Amino acid sequence: MSDVLSVRGLTVTVRDKTLVSDVDLTVGPGERVGLIGESGSGKSLTALSVLGLLPEDVVAAGSVQLTGVDHELIGADERRMSRVRGRHLAMVFQEPMTALNPTMRVGDQIAEAMLIHRTVPGRRAARAAAVELLGRVQLPRETMRAYPHQLSGGQRQRIVLALALANDPALLICDEPTTALDVTVQALVLDLIVKGVVARSSALLFITHDLAVVATVCERVLVMYGGRVVESGPVEEVFTRPRHRYTEGLLAASDLETNERRLTTIPGNVPPAGQFPSGCVFRNRCRHATDVCSTAPSWTGTASTGFACHHPAEVTTHA
Amino acid sequence: MVLRLIERTAVLLASLAVSSVLVFAFMAILPGDPARVALGVNASDEAVAELRRQFGLDRPLTTQYFEWLGGLVRGDFGTSYVSKAAIGPQIFDRFQVTLWLVVAGMVVALVVAAPAGTVMAARHRKVSGLALSAVSQLGVAVPAFLAGILLIMVFAVKLGWLPANGWTPPAQDPAMFLKQLVMPALSLGLVQGAVLTRYVRSAVLEVLREDYLRTARAKGLRPFPALWRHGVRNAAVPVVTVLGLQLATLLIGAVVVERVFVIPGLGSLLLDGVSNRDLLLVQDVVMVLVIAVLLVNFLVDLLYVALDPRLRVGSR
Incomplete structure (x- = not known):
């Protein structure tokens, strides 16, 4: 079967700075793919490029294809993109507190998602469907009449999820959907996201910096650093046998595995946008860096499983 | 909601009380004796004293104040020291004329500012937005009376399309009423519209940056419908505030514009x-103007609640 989402050679620039360079990414039907990395690694920009909602002055180049849409998404005009957004492709953003219109009842905001694309016959049907969607995210029917400020962050994020899933999109993109939430409601929202995409056989692209979340939600993972994909593969493979030194550092810095080892940090900080070193973008923070790292490492492995590192970690040492 | 209403009403009453004291005190400390002015410089001291007694000006200021205030509350504005005519009916007649002017001016201002401000915000980095910005900047700098004189020169003197001045009540001749209203309304409204445009622009710019507008776009709304359905109400809150404040400026502007266009307001x-x-x-008259401004700002406060559900405390 062909991929639901296929991103080829995606490059995002703002004026003279390159923020994302040459990203390849595919998501298969019903597949749940994680996109991880520190802030500033280009994860969100990658997602916004797919959606065509980059901020002003930020320009995407390359190719983005989506199943069910017969045109290229990069550079498509507003008229065409507006038919794709919310219908074939939906997104849940990081900040639930500000993602909903404060002056509109949430029921109307959910119903609107269906009315825009005429996926329901009329207003009455849209409201009935909205009640149904609320039920799926475990919110009572009375929530229809509530305004966003009357709901908690977790409740609001469930509303955003409900309206994102309203038209059974082929692909759902979630950008740090639980980062702004209390730990106690994170698990519920994650569970509802997974249930939601599974029930619709939608594919999921899940952006986060939380490795534990990726481990529970996703099947495959891409690691981004400095606007590039530095490693990718099945979650189990990448998390237990990382090859790229950045992935290795990221894992050591998280408490994913119950090691007796103390958590270690990656030395240094993520450089500001456009100031990453030439060659391997990680070399100024990498303990293993040598002269050869000033040339860009080539991709080793297959399109879906591989890494880009001159001095990869030995498979045996972590096996 | 009820709490807010009570609170706002209390604020309104307090402001009315304070402003009435200020208006009264200001007129009281002005030099010159009304009775002396009414009778002329050659009047005898006895005649002046007699008139002072008639007007009640010989009583203590506090008595005079409460007398005046009590009259206002009953709708009795007193009797003119000069013409000896009742003031209430005059104010009532003239107020209707000014109300037409102010409302028409406000309509002009809104009709100019809402679309222009929105376009300026949506195209704030493009030439068309910057051009509109320059025009509105120019508009802000032009005083209402100058705009009025310029309008008269072009449309009445040069082109002869509109009467240069005058006033006809709408009931008497609606067509003439409208013809005579156009230029005063434009000279009042265009300048205020230019000012308001800048507030609309910043309010819309603010809303355009909001996350919920991105959510609306992500749902599949195109930029303008997204702004229309999700932005207008949110952007209206700061604009309504300015609109309320502008009413005071419009009333003052009307004083000048009425003179330019010979309007009995x-x-x-x-x-x-x-x-x-x-x-x-x-x-x-000053007190009536103050009351009008305070009332409008009271209504603006209530309008916030209608616009923004977050202010309806305990609504669920």
């Missing part, structure tokens, strides 16, 4: 009162 009544030294008339 509250403004010309005020100016007549000033030149005739008709102190009580001036005092009453």
Whole structure:
């Protein structure tokens, strides 16, 4: 079967700075793919490029294809993109507190998602469907009449999820959907996201910096650093046998595995946008860096499983 | 909601009380004796004293104040020291004229500012947005009376399309009423519209940056429908505030514009009162203007609640 989402050679620039360079990414039907990395690694920009909602002055180049849409998404005009957004492709953003219109009842905001694309016959049907969607995210029917400020962050994020899933999109993109939430409601929202995409056989692209979340939600993972994909593969493979030194550092810095080892940090900080070193973008923070790292490492492995590192970690040492 | 209403009403009453004291006190400390002015410089001291007694000006200021205030509450504005005519009916007649002017001016301002401000915000980095910005900047700098004189020169003197001045009540001749209303309304409204445009622009710019507008776009709304359905109400809150404040400016502008266009409104009544030294008339007109401004701002406060559900405490 062909991929639901296929991103080829995606490059995002703002004026003279390159923020994302040459990203390849595919998501298969019903597949749940994680996109991880520190802030500033280009994860969100990658997602916004797919959606065509980059901020002003930020320009995407390359190719983005989506199943069910017969045109290229990069550079498509507003008229065409507006038919794709919310219908074939939906997104849940990081900040639930500000993602909903404060002056509109949430029921109307959910119903609107269906009315825009005429996926329901009329207003009455849209409201009935909205009640149904609320039920799926475990919110009572009375929530229809509530305004966003009357709901908690977790409740609001469930509303955003409900309206994102309203038209059974082929692909759902979630950008740090639980980062702004209390730990106690994170698990519920994650569970509802997974249930939601599974029930619709939608594919999921899940952006986060939380490795534990990726481990529970996703099947495959891409690691981004400095606007590039530095490693990718099945979650189990990448998390237990990382090859790229950045992935290795990221894992050591998280408490994913119950090691007796103390958590270690990656030395240094993520450089500001456009100031990453030439060659391997990680070399100024990498303990293993040598002269050869000033040339860009080539991709080793297959399109879906591989890494880009001159001095990869030995498979045996972590096996 | 009820709590807010009570609170706002209390604020309104307090402001009315304070402003009435200020208006009264200001007129009281002005030099010059109304009775002396009314009778002329050659009148005898006895005649002046007699008139002072008639007007009640010989009583303590506090008594005079409460007398005046009590009259206002009953709708009795007193009797002019100069013309000896009742002031209430004059103010009532003139107020209707000014109300037409102010409302028409406000309509012009809104019709100009809402689309222009929105386009300026949506195209704030493009040439068309910057051009509109420059025009509105120019508009802000032009005083209403100058705009009025320019309009008269072009449309009345040069082109002869509109009467240069005058006023006809709408009931008497609606067509003439409208013809005569156009230029005063434009000269009042265009300048205010230019000011308001800048507030609309910043309010819309603010809303355009909001996350919920991105959510609306992500749902599949195109930029303009997204702004229309999700932005307008949110952007309206700061704009309504400015609109309320502008009403005061419009009333003051009307005073001048009425003079330019020879319109028998509250403004010309005020100016007549000033030149005739008709102190009580001036005092009453000023107080009516103050009441109008305070009432509008009270209504603006209530309008917030209608616009923004977050202010409806305990609504669920």
